[in-house]
Amino acid sequence: MIGVSACLIGHEVRYDGGHKRQKELQQLVDEGRAVPICPEVLGGLSTPREPSEIVDGDGMSVWKGQKRVKTVSNHDVTDAFTLGAQRALALLQSYNIDTVILKEGSPSCGSTEIYDGGFQGMKKAGMGVTTALLQYHGIQVYNEYNWHMLNI
Numbered sequence: 514m515i516g517v518s519a520c521l522i523g524h525e526v527r528y529d530g531g532h533k534r535q536k537e538l539q540q541l542v543d544e545g546r547a548v549p550i551c552p553e554v555l556g557g558l559s560t561p562r563e564p565s566e567i568v569d570g571d572g573m574s575v576w577k578g579q580k581r582v583k584t585v586s587n588h589d590v591t592d593a594f595t596l597g598a599q600r601a602l603a604l605l606q607s608y609n610i611d612t613v614i615l616k617e618g619s620p621s622c623g624s625t626e627i628y629d630g631g632f633q634g635m636k637k638a639g640m641g642v643t644t645a646l647l648q649y650h651g652i653q654v655y656n657e658y659n660w661h662m663l664n665i
């Protein structure tokens with residue numbers, strides 16, 4: 514069993530109310546081989562919601578208390594992001610899941626790149642808030658581009 518970002522299997526949980534469904538990933542869930550998670554929804558955020566970015570940092574710096582997650586209108590949503598990450602971790606651990614496939618680029622789920630905090634569509638290297646927590650707890654994080662490396 515693995516975990517997968519809910520938006521990657523067609524759940525309309527993205528900030529804009531949309532999804533990024535990938536047929537192969539949805540099939541894993543349909544076959545009972547993967548569990549969908551959306552950390553931002555688990556953290557209590559509504560859908561749709563304002564876009565959020567980590568300001569001048571990455572997921573690691575958020576957990577260190579150095580950086581914050583803010584919406585495009587400067588509303589601080591750091592607490593919702595960290596709560597959602599903790600709930601996602603607890604859910605995955607309850608299934609003994611040690612591998613996940615998460616949506617690249619997201620301030621929660623990004624694993625190799627995230628938006629840079631300027632809300633201009635620019636990305637930079639780094640991981641999101643949930644990915645940082647999961648990796649710290651030994652969970653392997655793949656994304657929609659590299660998950661074929663997994664032997665599943």
Ligand code: SF4
Nearest residue numbers: 518520551616619622
């Ligand atoms: Fe939810 Fe992660 Fe998808 Fe954002 S990228 S909608 S937090 S599952």
